[in-house]
Every structure is written in C-alpha cells, then in structure tokens.
Amino acid sequence: MLKDRLGIEPFSPSLHSAPKKGAAPQNRASNGLDQFFAGLQDQQGLSILDFSGASQANISFITSMGHRIYSNDALRTMEEAFGGDGDFIANQSDPERASRFLRENLEFAERSFDGALIWDTLQFLAPPLLQDTVDRLYRILRPGSALLAFFHADEKAQSAPLYTYRIVESKIMSLTPRHQVRPVQYFNNRSLEKLFQNFSSVKFFLTRDHLREVIVRR
Amino acid sequence: MWNKRKEEEYPPKAPATPAAQTSPNKENPSMSTNPAPSHHPTESRGPAVIGKSVMIKGQIFSREDLTIDGEIDGSVELHEHRLTVGPNGKLQAGVKAREVVVLGTIHGNVEASDKIDIRKDAKLVGDIKTARIVIEDGAYFKGSIDIARPEAPRVAAAPAKPQLTGATAASTASSAAPAPAEVR
Numbered sequence: 001m002l003k004d005r006l007g008i009e010p011f012s013p014s015l016h017s018a019p020k021k022g023a024a025p026q027n028r029a030s031n032g033l034d035q036f037f038a039g040l041q042d043q044q045g046l047s048i049l050d051f052s053g054a055s056q057a058n059i060s061f062i063t064s065m066g067h068r069i070y071s072n073d074a075l076r077t078m079e080e081a082f083g084g085d086g087d088f089i090a091n092q093s094d095p096e097r098a099s100r101f102l103r104e105n106l107e108f109a110e111r112s113f114d115g116a117l118i119w120d121t122l123q124f125l126a127p128p129l130l131q132d133t134v135d136r137l138y139r140i141l142r143p144g145s146a147l148l149a150f151f152h153a154d155e156k157a158q159s160a161p162l163y164t165y166r167i168v169e170s171k172i173m174s175l176t177p178r179h180q181v182r183p184v185q186y187f188n189n190r191s192l193e194k195l196f197q198n199f200s201s202v203k204f205f206l207t208r209d210h211l212r213e214v215i216v217r218r
Numbered sequence: 219m220w221n222k223r224k225e226e227e228y229p230p231k232a233p234a235t236p237a238a239q240t241s242p243n244k245e246n247p248s249m250s251t252n253p254a255p256s257h258h259p260t261e262s263r264g265p266a267v268i269g270k271s272v273m274i275k276g277q278i279f280s281r282e283d284l285t286i287d288g289e290i291d292g293s294v295e296l297h298e299h300r301l302t303v304g305p306n307g308k309l310q311a312g313v314k315a316r317e318v319v320v321l322g323t324i325h326g327n328v329e330a331s332d333k334i335d336i337r338k339d340a341k342l343v344g345d346i347k348t349a350r351i352v353i354e355d356g357a358y359f360k361g362s363i364d365i366a367r368p369e370a371p372r373v374a375a376a377p378a379k380p381q382l383t384g385a386t387a388a389s390t391a392s393s394a395a396p397a398p399a400e401v402r
Binding site: 071 | 336351352353354355357358359360361362363364365
C-alpha cells in the first residue's frame with residue numbers, strides 16, 4: 001500500500017472540522033497575498049476562486065473590492081471524495097473518486113477566473129490527481145491571472161499544521177490552527193517549478209513558519 | 219367567514235382589551251367580541267408558514283413574509299418580503315426575495331435585493347446575488363457571490379442657466395433678483 005511504502009500516517013478524517021478549542025487565530029503578513037491583490041488593483045468586476053470555504057472575512061474583503069467571489073471548501077470535498085473506506089491517499093488513485101473531486105471543485109468553463117486562492121489544498125493531493133488539478137486550474141484561469149498556493153517547506157517535520165486562512169487586509173492574513181497532518185509530499189522550488197511548468201512564471205516566498213508561498217501567473 | 223351581507227349587518231369590531239373596553243353596543247347586544255377575520259394580507263399577523271411535514275413541487279409566490287420548514291422543489295418568489303428557511307427546510311429551488319434567512323438547506327440560486335443571512339449549520343449551494351451578505355462560521359456555502367449594491371440616488375443637476383444675448387440679458391436683469399456684482 002502507498003501508506004506502507006511511503007510511511008505516511010493515516011489521514012485525519014475531519015479536515016474540515018472547526019478549529020481546535022483554544023486555538024487563537026494568528027495574524028501575519030503575507031508577501032504572496034500582497035502580490036496576489038496587487039494584481040487586482042484598479043480593476044473591478046473580476047472573478048476570484050477561493051478554496052478556503054466561505055467565510056465572512058474573505059467574502060467581505062473580495063466583494064468590497066468590487067469583485068465576485070466563488071467559494072468552495074476544497075478540503076471538505078476532498079475528504080468527502082477520498083475519506084471513509086480505505087486510505088485517503090490511495091483513494092485518490094480511484095478514477096471515479098478523482099473524477100468526482102475534479103467535478104465538484106473545478107468544473108468551470110475555460111478562462112472563468114481572474115485569480116485563484118488555493119491556500120494549502122494542493123499539498124494534500126497525490127500524483128497524478130495533483131497534476132490533473134493543476135492542469136485544470138491552468139485552463140480555468142484567464143491569461144495573466146495569478147494563483148496563490150501554500151506548501152509546507154520543512155521536510156524534516158513529521159507533520160505540518162493545517163490552518164484555516166482568512167484575509168484581514170491585502171497584505172495580512174489570519175491563520176487558525178486546526179490539525180497536525182502530514183502532507184502527501186514535500187516540495188522544493190525545483191519540484192514546484194515542474195508542477196507549474198505550463199504557467200508563465202512562478203515566484204516563491206519562504207516564511208519564518210516554514211510555509212512556502214507560491215505566486216503563479218497564468 | 220364574513221360575506222358582504224353579513225358585513226352590512228354586523229360591521230367588524232376591534233377586539234376588546236381590558237384597558238380599552240368599550241360599552242356594549244345597545245343596538246346589537248348579542249354581537250360577538252371575537253375579532254373579525256382580516257382579509258388584508260398586509261395586516262401584521264406573523265409570516266405564513268409551510269410546516270416541516272409539507273412537501274410542495276411547483277412555484278410559490280407570496281405577498282407576505284414566509285417561513286418554510288418543509289420541502290420545496292421548484293421556485294419561491296417573494297419580491298418585497300422576507301423568506302426564512304427553517305432548520306428543517308429543504309429547498310431545491312431558485313429563490314427571489316427582499317431578504318433571505320437560511321437555517322436549513324437551499325440548492326438553487328438566490329436573489330435577495332436587500333440581504334441574505336446564512337446561519338451556522340445552514341447549507342447553501344448555488345449562486346447568490348444580493349446587496350449584503352452575512353455568513354456565520356459553521357455555515358456551508360458553495361457558489362458565487364455577486365454584491366449588487368443599490369445605486370445612491372443621484373441629486374438632480376440644477377438646470378443650466380441659458381446663455382443670454384446682450385439685449386435679452388439687460389431686460390431680464392432689471393426684473394430679476396439682484397445679480398452678484400460683476401468682478402473685473
């Protein structure tokens with residue numbers, strides 16, 4: 001089994017549950033978020049995809065800029081598609097489940113969005129579903145638009161914190177810890193460049209809390 | 219139910235209250251003091267309610283506030299009123315209302331001219347178009363949100379004063395209010 005081969009712990013069954021009790025949100029500056037919103041300035045009526053799940057903070061921030069937001073809780077749909085029976089990571093190889101995940105998260109016409117906030121969703125997808133997802137994101141984004149994704153960068157860590165991400169300002173986000181999980185794989189700059197090879201540019205920001213923020217241009 | 223003939227014989231009477239009790243009507247001493255049923259949909263008597271055991275397939279139009287705690291498959295329109303989807307309410311329907319409060323489930327697009335309020339444990343899957351939105355933590359929403367704020371009423375521009383020719387200006391000035399002093 002993949003789990004035995006890679007020594008990956010069983011996936012947490014409740015990714016989308018509420019933040020753990022007592023967990024306080026932490027505000028911190030984000031260069032990636034700043035770059036993302038800098039590209040939307042002086043424009044109105046754009047469409048932004050947000051994978052963090054609907055929240056008052058994100059909805060209010062993006063709509064107050066005059067844009068439309070499409071919200072979906074991708075981690076929740078991931079758990080619904082791959083959780084339950086069997087191993088979470090192995091289930092991603094099931095064509096029916098993978099197809100359901102793509103259908104529920106990324107079934108949009110080509111060039112539907114002017115920006116995508118993917119947060120840390122991608123680090124919980126195993127190949128080949130990961131590449132299929134990135135290819136879909138490429139197709140549904142308009143040329144010139146930006147995608148923001150986070151990847152945990154500390155390869156020595158046994159697990160990585162899973163956060164709920166909320167936008168506070170264009171340069172500041174709020175992170176509320178939920179669980180500790182082990183990402184499917186760790187990425188370095190080279191592997192991320194390969195993952196986003198169809199995009200026109202890839203830019204990295206490494207933060208103090210071992211989070212690699214990646215801004216990708218379609 | 220009162221019909222027209224009975225209304226003429228027994229004109230409807232306001233319900234008696236302890237502080238405002240009137241003296242008995244001498245002409246009709248046996249007249250009931252129960253309030254006559256009202257035919258005005260706008261009179262305040264709480265929202266109309268579709269209970270949780272009710273299932274409707276079709277279109278619902280309402281000219282008053284409506285609470286739905288049952289199942290609806292179709293569409294719901296209350297253009298100037300509030301729709302409340304109760305905790306047991308399940309709508310597989312497009313919705314148009316002035317205000318929408320969701321405690322249950324909606325699968326369908328929602329247009330709320332004023333506000334939509336999605337409470338904790340509610341579920342809404344569909345596209346939203348509204349002027350304001352409130353979504354509590356714990357609510358599930360999947361779809362797009364378009365905020366369409368009503369335009370501020372424009373102040374009508376004062377009509378531009380017509381340009382007067384020299385002769386016309388002189389004759390008008392003599393009869394009009396004193397003009398400000400000309401600055402040279």
